[in-house]
Amino acid sequence: MTVRVEWLSAAELDAVYAEALSILESVGMRMKGAAVLDVLRGAGAAVDETGVVRFPAELVERAVAACPRDLLMAGETSEQDVVLDGSRTFFNVSGCAAKTLDGATGQVRPSTLKDLRDGTIVLDATPELDVVWTFLTATDVPLERRELVEYYTYLTETAKPVVFVDCPTQTEHVRRIFEIASGDLERFRARPRMSLLCAARSPLEVNGELLDVAVEFASLGAPICVYSMPISGATAPITPAGTLALLWAEVLGTITAIETAVPGAPVLACCGPGILDMRYTTMSLGNLESTLMGAASSELGHRLGIPVHNSGLSTDAKHSGVQAGYEKGLKLMTAVASGADLVSGGFGFLDSSSTFSLEAIPIDAEIAAMAGRMARGIEVTPETLMGDAIRRVGIGGDFLREKDTRTRVRAGEHFVPRIGSRLPFEQWLGEGRTEADAAADAVRAALAARAERGPRLSEGQRRELADVCGIGPADVA
Amino acid sequence: MADIYAEAAESIVNADRASAEEIAQRALDSGIAPADIMQNGFVKGIQEVGELFESGEVFLPELMMSADAMAGATEVTNAALEGEAAEAKGRIVLGTVQGDVHDIGKAIVIAYLKANGYEVTDLGRDVPAASFIARAKEENADIIGMSALLTTTMEEQRKVIKTVKDEGLPYKTVVGGAPCTQRWADQIGADAYAEDANDGVKKIDALLGK
Numbered sequence: 001m002t003v004r005v006e007w008l009s010a011a012e013l014d015a016v017y018a019e020a021l022s023i024l025e026s027v028g029m030r031m032k033g034a035a036v037l038d039v040l041r042g043a044g045a046a047v048d049e050t051g052v053v054r055f056p057a058e059l060v061e062r063a064v065a066a067c068p069r070d071l072l073m074a075g076e077t078s079e080q081d082v083v084l085d086g087s088r089t090f091f092n093v094s095g096c097a098a099k100t101l102d103g104a105t106g107q108v109r110p111s112t113l114k115d116l117r118d119g120t121i122v123l124d125a126t127p128e129l130d131v132v133w134t135f136l137t138a139t140d141v142p143l144e145r146r147e148l149v150e151y152y153t154y155l156t157e158t159a160k161p162v163v164f165v166d167c168p169t170q171t172e173h174v175r176r177i178f179e180i181a182s183g184d185l186e187r188f189r190a191r192p193r194m195s196l197l198c199a200a201r202s203p204l205e206v207n208g209e210l211l212d213v214a215v216e217f218a219s220l221g222a223p224i225c226v227y228s229m230p231i232s233g234a235t236a237p238i239t240p241a242g243t244l245a246l247l248w249a250e251v252l253g254t255i256t257a258i259e260t261a262v263p264g265a266p267v268l269a270c271c272g273p274g275i276l277d278m279r280y281t282t283m284s285l286g287n288l289e290s291t292l293m294g295a296a297s298s299e300l301g302h303r304l305g306i307p308v309h310n311s312g313l314s315t316d317a318k319h320s321g322v323q324a325g326y327e328k329g330l331k332l333m334t335a336v337a338s339g340a341d342l343v344s345g346g347f348g349f350l351d352s353s354s355t356f357s358l359e360a361i362p363i364d365a366e367i368a369a370m371a372g373r374m375a376r377g378i379e380v381t382p383e384t385l386m387g388d389a390i391r392r393v394g395i396g397g398d399f400l401r402e403k404d405t406r407t408r409v410r411a412g413e414h415f416v417p418r419i420g421s422r423l424p425f426e427q428w429l430g431e432g433r434t435e436a437d438a439a440a441d442a443v444r445a446a447l448a449a450r451a452e453r454g455p456r457l458s459e460g461q462r463r464e465l466a467d468v469c470g471i472g473p474a475d476v477a
Numbered sequence: 478m479a480d481i482y483a484e485a486a487e488s489i490v491n492a493d494r495a496s497a498e499e500i501a502q503r504a505l506d507s508g509i510a511p512a513d514i515m516q517n518g519f520v521k522g523i524q525e526v527g528e529l530f531e532s533g534e535v536f537l538p539e540l541m542m543s544a545d546a547m548a549g550a551t552e553v554t555n556a557a558l559e560g561e562a563a564e565a566k567g568r569i570v571l572g573t574v575q576g577d578v579h580d581i582g583k584a585i586v587i588a589y590l591k592a593n594g595y596e597v598t599d600l601g602r603d604v605p606a607a608s609f610i611a612r613a614k615e616e617n618a619d620i621i622g623m624s625a626l627l628t629t630t631m632e633e634q635r636k637v638i639k640t641v642k643d644e645g646l647p648y649k650t651v652v653g654g655a656p657c658t659q660r661w662a663d664q665i666g667a668d669a670y671a672e673d674a675n676d677g678v679k680k681i682d683a684l685l686g687k
Binding site: 096097098099107108109110137139143146166201205207231234235276278279280281282283354 | 533537538578579585627632655656658660661664674
């Protein structure tokens with residue numbers, strides 16, 4: 001069995017959807033400068049001279065019907081493939097930060113190419129992490145070279161599916177990257193190694209150039225992560241229900257533009273609402289209202305037949321301490337129990353996804369593993385009821401010497417933490433190790449393994465990629 | 478008569494724009510100079526709001542409404558100056574850098590700076606580096622304020638600051654936005670980093686010796 005929790009009733013979900021459709025029809029979305037406006041106009045949308053598109057409900061519903069329910073994000077091999085088909089939750093990192101919590105000094109500093117490289121290596125080595133969004137900015141690489149150097153680093157350090165979070169400025173280079181990574185564009189279409197994130201600007205705007213890039217990539221078969229990140233009380237209404245209505249208007253408006261231009265394009269509804277903390281004027285992602293809105297979004301997306309992402313691992317904590325633990329735990333369990341297809345927030349991220357910490361990755365992996373185990377629930381079969389064993393052991397016996405105990409322990413019947421400690425107290429005290437020490441060990445092990453293994457992709461692929469991305473000696477480890 | 482100054486301050490603390498406008502007009506009608514009722518009445522109010530915000534007793538929506546009440550009082554007193562603008566504490570040009578279109582934080586900061594006596598020119602969003610410099614020259618600004626919300630656009634702040642330094646221009650530079658930190662500000666040579674609207678006012682006051 002799989003655990004599912006219901007947050008909104010069917011009637012409540014329909015009410016949110018109806019409000020979103022009404023917003024799109026009466027207010028619309030500004031998509032100024034997008035070439036796709038002509039396509040939308042031709043399909044029956046009203047487009048005014050300022051680039052505001054008003055969508056008839058039937059156009060949106062046609063687009064929703066065209067969305068494939070299952071979505072493939074391909075890895076370097078099928079072993080790393082992620083298929084979002086509603087059967088389980090997959091996990092992601094977050095993006096895109098410019099600050100790193102330095103594990104050695106404890107200081108927050110601008111992020112570097114080395115941070116990005118090390119982070120990708122550790123994420124690649126983390127079994128619980130499935131997808132790598134472009135998560136960090138190499139602030140030490142000159143801006144004019146940065147985008148391509150970053151792409152090279154991601155693709156040569158992870159075999160997992162990659163999502164470009166920021167809009168590429170050099171789309172010709174990106175097409176070439178698709179070809180190199182997959183062999184050719186036909187193989188890329190069959191197994192898309194890279195996806196693109198297309199984010200709205202709340203309330204109710206999307207950059208026209210970004211939208212056109214999304215349509216271009218969608219036409220090549222790249223999944224598009226259609227992202228809405230409204231902030232309750234600032235760029236969205238103060239209520240979670242109102243924010244949900246606005247969020248889904250933005251998601252559906254953007255999806256409609258993409259599906260009208262490229263019917264059947266794989267899209268992921270990415271729901272990452274935040275709130276504006278009115279006391280500290282900070283944007284919060286680790287709060288409970290965002291958790292609820294994410295859960296409700298999973299329900300609505302699935303009701304519409306669209307795979308859904310939410311930022312279920314976010315925390316407002318500035319370090320991997322108590323706050324990070326309870327916020328990530330509560331949020332992630334909610335997201336997984338709601339059936340979110342992909343959860344970000346994400347591995348290694350702190351301070352509302354603005355700061356990256358290498359040492360937080362193994363800790364987040366543990367939280368994800370625990371949430372995943374909880375979501376699998378309890379398997380009830382004649383074998384697992386173990387009636388024969390209970391009768392055999394009888395009254396006052398023990399089950400330690402049962403063969404099933406031994407084989408099922410080895411098969412993972414009970415979740416075994418890698419970071420958390422279950423040592424007896426005196427032993428724990430004597431070892432003098434904390435969760436942070438265990439996490440640091442995991443990081444060191446991942447980096448050492450990479451040093452021995454070498455980079456990802458074939459030598460030929462790396463050479464071609466280096467050529468396209470203008471890689472110099474300073475850009476590689 | 479002393480009560481009218483307290484009333485003025487209270488109208489700002491209560492975020493009551495209608496009341497602030499009425500009190501401002503009543504003060505002027507009774508012969509109180511515009512600068513007097515502003516400095517000894519309304520400004521005291523906005524300063525108290527700032528302290529209440531810092532201590533957590535006032536939240537952002539109330540801060541914004543107080544700033545709005547201050548704008549109302551300022552409109553009334555400025556109108557009485559018969560074409561002479563009230564002397565501002567300083568002149569600021571402020572915008573969101575090129576490639577970036579987030580502006581809600583900027584809007585909050587601008588409203589609060591104005592409420593605290595600064596003349597602020599809102600340059601809008603997606604502002605090229607050269608435009609910050611050109612508008613600072615045009616407005617005879619004291620401060621160039623730059624907001625960036627994206628990690629990819631923060632570099633624009635560095636560009637503006639480099640131009641100010643290379644050309645020996647007289648402007649102080651202040652940066653802000655979610656990905657910015659004090660360390661980033663130090664790295665790019667900004668004169669100040671503003672963590673939020675209230676912090677922005679304090680840092681700019683300090684830069685200009687107010």
